[in-house]
Amino acid sequence: MSETVPATSGRLVVTGCDLLRVPAQGECEVLRAQDIVVADGRIQDVRPTGATGPGNAAEVIDGRGLLAVPGLVNAHTHSPMVLMRGAAEDVSVEGWFNDRVWPMESNLTPADVRVGALLACAEMIRSGVTTFADHYFFPERIAEAVAETGLRADIAPTYFSSGGPEALEGTVKFAEAWHGGAEGRVTVSLGPHAPYTVDDGDLRTLSGHARRLGLRLHIHAAEHLEQTESSLARRGITPIRVLHETGVLDAGALIAHGCGIVADDLPLLAEHADRTAVACCPKVYLKHALSPLTPVRELLDAGVTVAVGTDGAAGHNTLDVWEALRLVALTQKQAERDATWMTVSDTLRLATRGGARALGLENRIGALEPGMRADIVLTDLSGLHCRPLHDPRAALVYSARASDVRTVIVDGRVLMRDGELLTVDEHALVTEADARVARILDTSHGRAVQHYDP
Ligand SMILES: [Zn+2]
Incomplete structure (x- = not known):
């Protein structure tokens, strides 16, 4: 399990990242060198890096070289x-x-x-x-x-x-x-x-x-x-x-x-x-x-x-x-x-x-703005498949891969840090899943949950 500080305690700051702003209408925009301040699972502030220090943050994530996008x-x-x-x-x-x-x-x-x-x-x-x-x-x-x-x-x-x-x-x-x-x-x-x-x-x-x-x-x-x-x-x-x-x-x-x-x-x-x-x-x-x-x-x-x-x-x-x-x-x-x-x-x-x-959650998630729950994804667009990086927005749609995701925060809690899952034991889970597959795939019994005939 995670050693991460629970969402409700203290503050978390992502420092020095670029940030994808997704407005309700019009062009998305990339803001350079931003700090994202999270408190009690919510985005409290988004501000240019260096405006103030990380303050009393319980957890600081170095976002330099990464692009923060809404989850x-x-x-x-x-x-x-x-x-x-x-x-x-x-x-x-x-x-x-x-x-x-x-x-x-x-x-x-x-x-x-x-x-x-x-x-x-x-x-x-x-x-x-x-x-x-x-x-x-x-x-x-x-x-x-x-x-x-x-x-x-x-x-x-x-x-x-x-x-x-x-x-x-x-x-x-x-x-x-x-x-x-x-x-x-x-x-x-x-x-x-x-x-x-x-x-x-x-x-x-x-x-x-x-x-x-x-x-x-x-x-x-x-x-x-x-x-x-x-x-x-x-x-x-x-x-x-x-x-x-x-x-x-x-x-x-x-x-x-x-x-x-x-x-x-x-x-x-x-x-x-x-x-x-x-x-x-x-x-x-x-x-x-x-x-x-x-x-x-x-x-x-x-x-x-x-x-x-x-x-x-x-x-x-x-x-x-x-x-x-x-x-x-x-x-x-x-x-x-x-x-x-x-x-x-x-x-x-x-x-x-x-x-x-x-999902009826438009007042809680979907954008990296003060007041929203802190669901933040830090992506690394430095891979060869994204370079040269003329337009990070285009890279996200047409070049990026799931494996370019480095760090994931949900409700202010870090679930993956620099490629390491903090709440799941991947190896044990895959072993457990593999052991179930043969039984699940066996359809020789002739049963079904429904018959498709719309
Ligand atoms: Zn479906």
């Missing part, structure tokens, strides 16, 4: 699925769900989920991801992993209608127990899986609970165009209209993918734009040969928040948001046939402020 937000993932990384390749979406992933998931125990979540947290800390929106089974085990590793997460317990009333009650109980937990680093959303696995009655019930508890819902919807067409053929309305009619949009929704959002859906989303977000995870659309992409331009024009996600590692293979944000920029430019669209600044904004808004 990245992974706006949609299923963290324990790192255990199935690379175990479902070169298959259709149907094959991915029905032949691989849902049979494998029927093998998972709460102890597996704990190990998977810890491994995911370790990978995300190494990648400079300080907050993630998770959606999975055995959410208590994930929340404990978040509490233990020091990360920040919004956790939605996955719910299928096939689980029945007891499972639905369980998700509500988890929310009541964990929302605001781990010193405020854990928040909870309700997690109906999708309109094609959760019936309208359950969506209404969960929307009601969400409103009562002041929570949002995190749900897969209109994942691709075929789902929208199938919904129209089977019941005459789009998946987004289902969310509208069942109160999900009214309560507030983080929608995963939304690639099948059509023109008729946009006014419904715009009506609830202050509490609606869509997480775009392009690598999985490319891998599963799906088009179109999330309609990012139309959503932003409608005032809807767009954020960047990886989805689970069974599809995305990494939880690396640098990779995800780069693919957002590249695929958006190509899809729009507009090289001036999805600029470096806009891309960085989606992965920071956009992610914060998507």
Whole structure:
């Protein structure tokens, strides 16, 4: 475990770093030679180096030669699925769900989920991801992993209608127990899986609970165009209209993918734009040969928040948001046939402020400004793949790698210092994960948690 001073005691100062300022609108900016003063887990001040000394700081981090960026937000993932990384390749979406992933998931125990979540947290800390929106089974085990590793997460317990009333009650109980937990680093959303696995009655019930508890819902919807067409053929309305009619949009929704959002859906989303977000995870659309992409331009024009996600590692293979944000920029430019669209600044904004808004945390995280929680990532852009460094912002989007992340601070607590994880024993964790893999991958039993037929 860490020898780090707990977030609530004393001050921490990062000295002499450059700092990426991500404004709500307009160009991002690199401020040279700054000190970041942190007190009680919050950024107290950002000021030019040398303005005053580090004062009575309990901990000083030498930031010289490093660029401080706001911690990245992974706006949609299923963290324990790192255990199935690379175990479902070169298959259709149907094959991915029905032949691989849902049979494998029927093998998972709460102890597996704990190990998977810890491994995911370790990978995300190494990648400079300080907050993630998770959606999975055995959410208590994930929340404990978040509490233990020091990360920040919004956790939605996955719910299928096939689980029945007891499972639905369980998700509500988890929310009541964990929302605001781990010193405020854990928040909870309700997690109906999708309109094609959760019936309208359950969506209404969960929307009601969400409103009562002041929570949002995190749900897969209109994942691709075929789902929208199938919904129209089977019941005459789009998946987004289902969310509208069942109160999900009214309560507030983080929608995963939304690639099948059509023109008729946009006014419904715009009506609830202050509490609606869509997480775009392009690598999985490319891998599963799906088009179109999330309609990012139309959503932003409608005032809807767009954020960047990886989805689970069974599809995305990494939880690396640098990779995800780069693919957002590249695929958006190509899809729009507009090289001036999805600029470096806009891309960085989606992965920071956009992610914060998507989780309803825009007043707490997403920017390195006084008053914000201290989620700070120090990156080293001195590698050959970044040099000469004409524009650090462009390097972040198009050249940087997860391995360029040197030091990670969440809520004022140092989780990785100069490449060393302080809250996770990586070697022991990987050994424990490896020992579980053969059993998890065995699908000879013929069981599955669901059948995919949207
Ligand atoms: Zn997903």
